[in-house]
Structures are given as C-alpha cells and as structure tokens.
Amino acid sequence: MTSTLSGPSAGAAQVVGRPAGSRGGGGSVWRRRLPLLPALVFTIAVTQVPFVVTVFYSFQSWNLVRPGSRHFVWLRNYLDVFADSQFRTAMLNTVVLTVVCVLVALLLGLGLALLLDRSFPGRGVVRTLLITPFLILPAAGALLWKTTMFDPTFGLLNFVLEPFGAGEVDWLSEFPLASVMAQVIWQWTPFMMLLVLAGLQSQSREVLEAAQVDGAGRWRTFVSITLPQLSRYLQLAVLLGAIYIVNSFDAIFLMTQGGPGIASTNLPYYIYQRAFEGFDVGQSSAMGVIVVAITLVVATFALRLMFRAFDISDGGK
C-alpha cells in the first residue's frame, strides 16, 4: 500500500545537500541504510508476521472447543462474516464511535486550547488539571465513569441532573454507546487540546497583530488566520486520535462488555469475543483480516493527508 505514496521524488529525499554523485556505489547506500535496519527488521518481524499467520488461520475452520476439527475451508469464513449482521452492527458502532469521539474531542480541545492561549492567573495549574485525564490509566478512567459517574442510584451524573427532573437513568444500559463515547471523549480531549495549543503557540505574533491593526475582528482573525495556520496540527490530531480510538477496547470491555446485546460492541471487542469467548479462531481471524483491509483503505487516504501536512515527498520541510 505504501507504494502508492512514493512520488517521483521519493529517491531524492536527501536533507543534507550531498552531491548526488556520492550516492553511487551500492556499498555506501547500504552503509547509510544500516542504522535503519534494526528498527525496520524488528517492526516487520513483530507486526507483519502475526498478521500473515492471521491470514493463514482465516482460511481454516478451527474452533478450540471442538478438538480435531481443524481443516481448510478457504473463503468460507469470509462468506460467513459478510452474512453476519452482528459484524455489520459492530462495524457501524466502530465508525460512529471513532468519528464522533474524534470530532467532539477535537472541538472541545480547540475550545479549551483557545481559553488557555492567554495569560491569566493560575494558567499553569489549569493546564495541568486539563491534561490529567490523558495521563490516568484508561482502565481506571473507564471503571470510574462506570461507577461514580454513571451508576443509576449513587452516580454523580444522576445527582446533578435530578433537580432538572431526570429520574434514575441507568446510563450504561439505556445509552451504552453514548456513555462509552463520553468517557472516550473525556480521555482524549486533553490530547487534542495539547496539540492545538502547540499549534496556537507556534503562530507568528506579527501576523496576528497586523490583522488587528487592519481592523479584523476576533472571529475574522480566527477563521482566516488562526485556523489555516493550525491545519497541520488539526490533521495530526485527527490522524493520531483516530488511530487510537478506532482500536478502543478498554472502555467497552470494562464499562458495558459490549452490551446490552451488542449495542456498544465495536470491531475490536467483537473479534476479541469471538476469539477468547467463542474460541472460534478461523472466524475471528477472517474478521481481523477484513478489518485490516478496510483500515488500509482508510489509512492510505489518511497517510496521504499526513504526507501533505508534513511535506515529506520533497525530503523534509
């Protein structure tokens, strides 16, 4: 898939201006590749080998609770997966969870970053407070939200909402996916905020002042100067956030167990269930392969975005 990314200038990615001639002679190229090899070999061994094995398993009927049943069925598992309506629900949940969480966390992060990008008393303390949800264990965060926030009887959320006429809402069974998303958003907003803040702080003050001298209002300045300057940071935030949130597992595992039914099951959790509770190695491997295929299509697009943002094809900044 990465071959789609190599522009015509791929080979010219030299940052330090060496004369092009010195690249001749295979020996010197290999010597320059040498520092790269350990990382490359390690990554291929640890990430690609298991995936190839997954592909191999996906062509087999193999259920651990039926010993001796292991045999090749080729594409049978894939047909079963496409016929599985639960798989489609899990896929839809994954998309909703990822898109909503990334966008809401990004917007909240942007808002918080704008509030923080001024000098005011206690700014350092406020920033410290705001980044902390990113630093706690997601497992701890998920269990806390499940108990102290969402509990129907003793939860803080119902206590706060009670004066507004809300009864004893059982958040995790009535709004399972939304509850999980609330926790994920809470966890990832600081990450987005830090990235946007980094972008805001790297803006050139002169340009902002010039805009003010020219009589541009706050909103106008924000839309036509700040946002475009932030775009690289926003893209990075969306890409990294999506990579992690699409793989969300802890929050679902600890808060709802994918339920009720499969209302809050996403693909990672569904595959996990089929593998570790259903012991269906063949089926869950096929699902894994399908998820990887879909992810790679999306990722190719995202990588293009990333490469444009970091201007990599011409070899640096």
Next chain:
Amino acid sequence: MSAQTIARARGRGGRGLVTGVTWLVAVLFVFPLLWMVITAFKQEADAYTDPPRVIFSPTLTQLAGVLERGFVPYLANSAFTTVVSTVFVLLLAVPAAYALSIAAVPGTPNVLGFFLSTKMLPVVAAIIPLYVISQNLALLDNVWILVILYTAMNLPLAVWMMRSFFLEMPREVIEAARVDGAGLAVMLYRVILPVVAPGIAATALICVIFSWTEFFYSVNLTAAQAGTVPVFLVGFITSEGLYWAQLSAAALLASLPVMIVGWIAQNHLVRGLSMGAVK
C-alpha cells in the same frame, strides 16, 4: 469617568470573566478525577450514598487495602515493561530516524509510510497468532512478551517524532562535523545527540505514557505472573460487587506514577505530541 477608562474597565472585566469561565471549565472537566481522589480516602460506607457525601473522616484504609491485595508486583511489572521497552524504542528509533532525515536513505517516504501503516493495523487482528506464538515460545504471562510488543507499538511514532527533531538541527553543525571526518558513531553521540536530547526526552515520555496505560495486550497475554497495573484493575470487576472506595484507591495508585511524570514534563509532552513541530 472618561469613555476610555470605562472601555478599559470593561475590557478587564471581560478578561476576568473569561478567566473565571476557564477555571470553572477546568474544574468541571477534571471533576471525575477529583472525585476519585476523594473517594480513595473514604470508607466503603461513605463511598456510595445518595446524595454523595462530601464531608467524611478520611482514612488510609483503602490505600493500605490495595497494597494488601498484592498491588506491588503488578506495579513492578508495569515499571519494568515501561522502562525496558522505552529504552529499546530509543535504541532502535534514534539511528533509524537519523537514517531517515540527516543521512536520508533512498525511499524515505516509503519507509516512513510503512512505519505509520503498522500503527493503523488493528491490534486485535494479530492477537490470536500472538497468543499462540507466545504460548509456543513459553512467553505467555511473561513480562518479555509485553516488552517486545510495547517496543513494536511505540517504535513507529518514535521514529516519526525523532525524525522531526533531527530535521530541526542546523545543517551547518552536521556539515562541519562531516568535514572534520567524523564517522557515524562519533557524529551521533558527540554532535547530534546532545542537540536532540530534548526531543529524545519528549519521545521517551510519550512511550512511557502509552506503555504504562496499555490494556489490550496485557489483559490478553498476561495474568498473575506478569500482569501490569491494568490487569490488577480488571480484578475489581470480576470480584463480587464493586468496592468503590478501594477501586478509587487502586485507580489513583495505578495512575499516579505517570501522572506525576506527565505533570513535571508537560512541555516535553506538548513537543512530543506535536512531533517537534513547535519551536
């Protein structure tokens, strides 16, 4: 009062208002965490009450109880896997990033794309083979399987980050060293590393956070022997009923090391996350 003074006073009032709002939002945002800290010092009976109890006599019973439940070995496993995998990541990523920036090898964009694409592979798609492989290698419930996987998990991001930091280096310094005939090793350790040290710190911090908080591999590949702190926390949902106060104490103790490191190294965190894009 002149119009100017009024405008200035109103401006100051407006700013005070925004500051107040900022504080309010920040406190509301971290409220679940503040509540966790409060609950960690409660007796169980004070933890679930309707309405929630704010006034109570604090106790250290829960924190002691967490230690009694055998928390320390899990903490040690987390510390070991985090530190060792972070060292491995740096040992692999720094030379790789050097080869992808300062002495850029042919095909750099492809290699960078490959590294990032491995991060996009859903980890769940490889868990079954990883389980089988680690069982065959007798690495199931062994800290080394986590060290290997965490190294692979953080390496792509570290390569990207370190590359960004390398690209910020003034070229004259490198050229001068090269003219002086410095070899690769001398160049890396004498010339480049001191300059990119803050970048290394930022990268290490990100690796520490992601390793410490990793859940999926540790829950599926380790148990009592090599379990990390998330595995310890999972023990709370399987035990009969939830002990909120003790759970809060455990959550606090489990998160504290990374929380403190992150608070102290906030600026590195910003630099790391923005991949060195901030000057």
